[in-house]
Amino acid sequence: MAIFYILLLFMIIAAIIAVETQDLLSSVICVGAIGFGGSLMFLFLRAPDIAITQIVVEVLGLIILIRATIVRDRTFITGDREFFGMVVSMVIIFVIFLAGIKILEVLPAFGTPIFAEVSDAASQTYIREGLRETGAANLVASVILDFRAYDTLGEATVLFTAIIGATVILRKKSRKLLEEPDV
Amino acid sequence: MAEKERNSNGMKGMTVIVKTISSWVKVLIFLFGIYIIIFGHLTPGGGFAGGVILASSYVLLMLAFGREFAEENLSLPVASRLDCVGALLFAAVALFGLFYGAASFFWNFIHRKYLLGEPLELVSAGTIPLSNIAIGLKVGASLFLVILVLSTFRPEPSANKGE
Numbered sequence: 001m002a003i004f005y006i007l008l009l010f011m012i013i014a015a016i017i018a019v020e021t022q023d024l025l026s027s028v029i030c031v032g033a034i035g036f037g038g039s040l041m042f043l044f045l046r047a048p049d050i051a052i053t054q055i056v057v058e059v060l061g062l063i064i065l066i067r068a069t070i071v072r073d074r075t076f077i078t079g080d081r082e083f084f085g086m087v088v089s090m091v092i093i094f095v096i097f098l099a100g101i102k103i104l105e106v107l108p109a110f111g112t113p114i115f116a117e118v119s120d121a122a123s124q125t126y127i128r129e130g131l132r133e134t135g136a137a138n139l140v141a142s143v144i145l146d147f148r149a150y151d152t153l154g155e156a157t158v159l160f161t162a163i164i165g166a167t168v169i170l171r172k173k174s175r176k177l178l179e180e181p182d183v
Numbered sequence: 184m185a186e187k188e189r190n191s192n193g194m195k196g197m198t199v200i201v202k203t204i205s206s207w208v209k210v211l212i213f214l215f216g217i218y219i220i221i222f223g224h225l226t227p228g229g230g231f232a233g234g235v236i237l238a239s240s241y242v243l244l245m246l247a248f249g250r251e252f253a254e255e256n257l258s259l260p261v262a263s264r265l266d267c268v269g270a271l272l273f274a275a276v277a278l279f280g281l282f283y284g285a286a287s288f289f290w291n292f293i294h295r296k297y298l299l300g301e302p303l304e305l306v307s308a309g310t311i312p313l314s315n316i317a318i319g320l321k322v323g324a325s326l327f328l329v330i331l332v333l334s335t336f337r338p339e340p341s342a343n344k345g346e
Contacts, residue, residue: 048227052219056235060326063242067334136224136311144229145314153277156318160270163325167263170332 001110003044011037024069032062049140197247205247212240220319221312230315234322241327250334262328269321276310276317 011034018030035058042051108114113123126143136142144152219226220233245253 049229049232052228053232053235056232056239060235060239060242060330063239063246064330064333067330134311135309138224138227138229140227141224141229141311141315145224145311146309149277149314152314152318153273156270156273156321159322159325160266163266163329166329167332170335 004041007037007041007044011041025066028062028065028069031065032058035061049138201247205243209240209243212236212243216240216319216323220315223315223319224311230318231322233315234319235326237319237323238326238330241323242330245330245334250331254331257327259328259331262324262331266321266324266328269317269319269324272317273314273321276313280310 014030014033014037018027018034021027021030035054039051039054039058042048042054126139126147130139130142130147131137134142134146136146216233216236216239218233219228219236220230223229223233241253241257244256
């Protein structure tokens with residue numbers, strides 16, 4: 001149990017440094033450290049699928065961030081913070097904190113499942129019938145690709161649409177057409 | 184210092200040591216990505232993680248050799264078409280479940296009716312490996328497309344006044 005608190009402290013310190021520092025390279029490295037701590041936490045919580053996905057997506061996201069900011073010679077953040085923006089974010093964080101305290105009284109202890117109180121809950125059904133009904137030894141794959149495949153279809157559609165949007169906006173041809181007054 | 188930064192830009196590639204080692208290592212990364220996708224129903228991983236690993240092998244190629252080399256290797260229209268093929272394959276797996284079995288999408292028709300393999304073998308679990316391959320192809324092609332497009336994007340130097 002102590003390892004979780006150490007990792008949590010590590011992630012919080014990295015997040016504070018990522019927000020407060022003025023050098024962009026340190027900020028990007030701290031964002032990478034947060035992702036790495038999150039991946040270790042998933043590994044200790046016995047979820048290796050999410051740990052693999054978290055570490056590779058965080059590495060790829062780091063590469064995108066470094067290529068988008070530091071190589072283009074934008075290495076420092078300047079300017080002061082706005083007062084109104086800071087007040088609004090403090091109020092929102094305080095409201096979420098109050099709601100979180102209310103919810104934490106109702107949750108079961110750390111490590112016990114939430115929705116598995118009754119024996120015919122959905123999660124217990126998946127654990128009992130998963131291997132027989134789908135034949136997959138990895139129960140996570142059988143849930144996301146057979147029992148709940150609609151959610152995977154939705155996720156794949158969102159990723160597809162986002163990539164199409166990014167490609168259309170950032171193409172060279174479209175920006176050149178936008179610059180010329182008469183084509 | 185500005186020249187060193189421009190030399191390590193993705194447009195020009197890196198030194199000979201990096202190029203030699205990365206040309207061996209990227210094959211291993213690609214193979215590891217294919218392993219994670221295909222064995223997604225037996226070991227942890229699956230389509231999404233394996234697809235990101237495939238994309239990162241091509242990103243290694245782009246960082247080490249320069250953007251033009253990577254664009255000749257897997258150009259923008261080819262990557263975009265691979266992305267669409269992956270999405271269509273995933274939709275085709277869903278629709279075949281509708282035709283071959285019960286009246287619902289994603290019915291695991293291969294496992295129920297046709298090919299009941301042994302558990303913990305490679306050929307088992309019906310349509311789940313096919314969905315994994317489709318998703319892996321889609322995610323890999325999409326992420327490489329995004330990084331390629333982001334690296335050719337140059338913001339206008341005269342259009343904006345601030346930063």
